[in-house]
Amino acid sequence: VRARVMEVEESPEVTYQDIGGIEDQLEEVRETVEMPLKNPDMFEEVGIEPPSGVLLHGPPGTGKTMLAKAVANQTDATFIKMAGSELVHKFIGEGAKLVRDLFELARQHEPSVLFIDEIDAIAAKRTDSKTSGDAEVQRTMMQLLSEMDGFEERGEIRIIAATNRFDMLDRAILRPGRFDRLIEVPKPDIEGREQIFKIHTRKMNLDEELDFAQLADMTGEASGADVKAVCTEAGMFAIRDDRTEVRMQDFLDAWDKIQAEDEEEDISRT
Numbered sequence: 001v002r003a004r005v006m007e008v009e010e011s012p013e014v015t016y017q018d019i020g021g022i023e024d025q026l027e028e029v030r031e032t033v034e035m036p037l038k039n040p041d042m043f044e045e046v047g048i049e050p051p052s053g054v055l056l057h058g059p060p061g062t063g064k065t066m067l068a069k070a071v072a073n074q075t076d077a078t079f080i081k082m083a084g085s086e087l088v089h090k091f092i093g094e095g096a097k098l099v100r101d102l103f104e105l106a107r108q109h110e111p112s113v114l115f116i117d118e119i120d121a122i123a124a125k126r127t128d129s130k131t132s133g134d135a136e137v138q139r140t141m142m143q144l145l146s147e148m149d150g151f152e153e154r155g156e157i158r159i160i161a162a163t164n165r166f167d168m169l170d171r172a173i174l175r176p177g178r179f180d181r182l183i184e185v186p187k188p189d190i191e192g193r194e195q196i197f198k199i200h201t202r203k204m205n206l207d208e209e210l211d212f213a214q215l216a217d218m219t220g221e222a223s224g225a226d227v228k229a230v231c232t233e234a235g236m237f238a239i240r241d242d243r244t245e246v247r248m249q250d251f252l253d254a255w256d257k258i259q260a261e262d263e264e265e266d267i268s269r270t
C-alpha cells in the first residue's frame, strides 16, 4: 500500500526554466527551501532558524507541484509526495502511521523535499459533528504537527504543503514552527500566460506566424495547466489534419474546444 500512495522521485526533471509567470513565488521558495538545504550553516551563523514548513496556496493547475519538484531538482534532493486525501483512510490509526512512515522515508532519503498535496484533507477547520471519521482526521493532523515539532536537524528535510482551499484550513497549522511561510500561487496574468505558452511550445514544430501575444490575450482566466492543455490540443488539431507543423488556427480551435468542454462541465455540475 505504502509504495502506491507515496511517490518518490530521486531527482525530478522539472527545472526553474519550466515554470512561467510566478517569479516572485519561485524566489520565495528558493529562499525558504533551497537556501536552508544548500547552505544550512548560513542560518546557524546568522543565528536564525529557517521557516519550518512552506504552504503554497492558490487555484488548481498553477504550478504548486512544479515549484516543489523544481526546488528538489535544484538541490539534488529526493522528492517525496503524498496527497492529504490519501492519508485519511479507512482504518483507525492508519493515517497517523502513514505520517510516521512518510517522515521516516524522508529521513532515509535526506536531503529530501516532502510535498504534501491537498493538506486541507487532513487540516480542515473542525466541524461540529464529532464523527469517528473526523477524529481520525484529527489524529492524522496531530501526528503531522508532532513530527514537525520534533524536528531537530533542520535543513536536511524541507516540508512543502499545498492547497486549493486555503479558506478551509485550521489556523493551528499556520502557527510559528509549523507551516509558517505562506506563498500564494495565483493564476498567471497576460505576460505570465505568454511565458507559459512559450515554455510549452518549446519542443513543438511551430508555424512562424504564431502570435504569442494574441494567445496570451485571448486566454484570460486560464491557469498554467490550461495553457498546457491548449498546446497539446493544438498539436492534436495538426495531427488530425495530417500536418506536422502547428499553426495559429490550431491554437484558436484548441482554445474553443477547451472552453466548450469547460462549459459542458459547468452545466453538468449544476
Ligand code: ATP
Residues within 6 Å of the ligand: 018, 019, 020, 021, 022, 059, 060, 061, 062, 063, 064, 065, 066, 067, 117, 162, 163, 164, 196, 199, 223, 224, 225, 226, 228
Ligand atoms: P493542483 O492544485 O491541481 O495539484 P498545481 O498547482 O500543483 O495543481 P501543477 O501540478 O504544478 O499544478 O501543474 C500542472 C501542470 O500544468 C504542470 O505539470 C505544467 O505542465 C502546467 N503548469 C502549471 N502552472 C505552470 C506554470 N506556472 N508554468 C508552466 N507550466 C505550468
